[in-house]
Amino acid sequence: MATEPVDLTAADLHPALGDPALTSMNFLNEVSERYPAAVSLAAGRPYEEFFDLAAVHRHLDTFHRHLVDDLGHQPEQARRLLLQYGRTKGIVHHLIARNLAVDEGLTVDPEDVVVTVGCQEAMFLVLRALRAGPADVLLAVAPTYVGLTGAARLVDLPVWPVAGGPSGVDLADLAAQVRRARAAGLRPRACYVMPDFANPSGVSIDTAHRQRLLDLATQEDLLLLEDNPYGLFHSDDGPRPPTLKALDTGRRVVYLGSFAKTVLPGARVGYVVADQRVAGPDGRVGPLADQLAMIKSMVTVNTSPIAQAVIGGRLLEHGCSLVTANTRERSAYNRNLRHLVAGLARRFPDRPGVVRWTVPAGGFFVVVTVPFPVDDALLDRSARDYGVLWTPMAHFYDDTAPVCALRLSVSAVTPEQIDVGLDRLAALITDELTRRAG
Numbered sequence: 001m002a003t004e005p006v007d008l009t010a011a012d013l014h015p016a017l018g019d020p021a022l023t024s025m026n027f028l029n030e031v032s033e034r035y036p037a038a039v040s041l042a043a044g045r046p047y048e049e050f051f052d053l054a055a056v057h058r059h060l061d062t063f064h065r066h067l068v069d070d071l072g073h074q075p076e077q078a079r080r081l082l083l084q085y086g087r088t089k090g091i092v093h094h095l096i097a098r099n100l101a102v103d104e105g106l107t108v109d110p111e112d113v114v115v116t117v118g119c120q121e122a123m124f125l126v127l128r129a130l131r132a133g134p135a136d137v138l139l140a141v142a143p144t145y146v147g148l149t150g151a152a153r154l155v156d157l158p159v160w161p162v163a164g165g166p167s168g169v170d171l172a173d174l175a176a177q178v179r180r181a182r183a184a185g186l187r188p189r190a191c192y193v194m195p196d197f198a199n200p201s202g203v204s205i206d207t208a209h210r211q212r213l214l215d216l217a218t219q220e221d222l223l224l225l226e227d228n229p230y231g232l233f234h235s236d237d238g239p240r241p242p243t244l245k246a247l248d249t250g251r252r253v254v255y256l257g258s259f260a261k262t263v264l265p266g267a268r269v270g271y272v273v274a275d276q277r278v279a280g281p282d283g284r285v286g287p288l289a290d291q292l293a294m295i296k297s298m299v300t301v302n303t304s305p306i307a308q309a310v311i312g313g314r315l316l317e318h319g320c321s322l323v324t325a326n327t328r329e330r331s332a333y334n335r336n337l338r339h340l341v342a343g344l345a346r347r348f349p350d351r352p353g354v355v356r357w358t359v360p361a362g363g364f365f366v367v368v369t370v371p372f373p374v375d376d377a378l379l380d381r382s383a384r385d386y387g388v389l390w391t392p393m394a395h396f397y398d399d400t401a402p403v404c405a406l407r408l409s410v411s412a413v414t415p416e417q418i419d420v421g422l423d424r425l426a427a428l429i430t431d432e433l434t435r436r437a438g
């Protein structure tokens with residue numbers, strides 16, 4: 001047997017490289033590549049029918065005109081801003097601040113914003129900054145977005161799960177984990193939380209509980225990392241609950257934003273609002289955003305100004321409101337969510353309590369609970385023999401305990417594909433129940 005020449009072994013590289021948190025996304029992508037005919041209720045990607053190449057060119061032009069007409073740049077200066085290396089903290093920070101004012105009623109100083117290469121980079125920068133030494137730990141509501149866990153691994157920051165539960169975050173458990181960590185000589189730096197239609201649980205935190213969470217964070221002197229990629233896709237027409245950041249009067253909340261779901265994932269633009277005041281070694285005080293920018297200057301230098309301009313143009317064309325920019329998207333995702341939940345009810349009418357599912361008030365994700373462990377081998381079989389993909393919930397827990405649940409996503413499919421996918425999923429679950437009963 002021919003053996004490949006080996007120059008390095010994985011054991012000599014960063015230990016995170018073999019960690020399930022880092023291999024999870026690759027595994028899921030590989031499964032979907034191996035079974036291209038399978039219907040994917042796995043991908044949390046936005047709906048591609050709305051992608052519009054012509055609009056990308058228009059957005060660029062809109063932002064370029066904004067630089068000249070509104071901000072008074074000379075044309076060559078504007079061209080340089082779009083095409084040259086640029087400001088580390090970004091060039092659409094003022095529009096992001098305006099967007100947060102229009103859509104979230106938030107007053108943000110644009111200097112407290114860092115525009116990042118997706119929200120993923122924002123998470124990485126914050127975790128890198130917070131991990132000052134080996135005693136530092138991060139708390140995260142479980143189940144947790146795997147991108148957060150992976151980023152934490154890369155900066156050697158242990159993640160301690162906090163129970164989510166029906167309220168979105170179990171405050172008694174959060175307080176207990178903080179105390180447990182401190183008793184062990186550790187320093188909990190922050191708690192990562194997704195108050196709106198969390199990925200993967202779909203659970204949202206109500207306003208009163210958000211306030212209690214902030215009160216607890218203040219009491220325990222803890223930062224909160226609020227990640228909010230799905231908040232705009234709510235299903236009722238009532239007012240959306242305020243973001244944690246909007247309720248935050250004591251600079252407790254670092255706010256993570258993404259334009260992947262509300263504008264374009266391919267632009268790879270996100271941001272972080274980090275208004276916490278940091279005293280530097282020279283005694284000068286500045287926003288945490290400046291420290292994050294320092295890290296960013298050594299990671300991605302600056303976020304592509306061309307990509308930022310596309311986002312900026314889209315914002316400008318909608319009066320900086322992503323709520324108005326996403327009316328079509330929101331109604332499609334809501335329609336799909338209703339369709340999926342109704343489809344589950346139709347397919348499992350005689351199994352109350354055996355097969356259960358969540359009914360989220362928005363977002364992309366529904367969690368289905370079954371009376372058997374759901375693992376990667378079952379996913380592989382589902383793709384191969386039944387032609388349907390979904391995500392094992394085990395990928396969102398940071399341990400190896402069996403998990404009897406799977407995540408379905410409604411974002412990248414049509415109602416017809418949902419019907420086909422659910423028929424196939426129902427066949428898999430029915431066969432699995434029969435096999436286990438016999």
Ligand SMILES: Cc1ncc(COP(=O)(O)O)c(C=O)c1O
Binds near residue numbers: 229
């Ligand atoms: C909860 C959560 N945070 C962050 C991200 C990453 O966002 P971005 O594509 O902007 O890096 C995702 C992507 O799916 C997500 O679900």
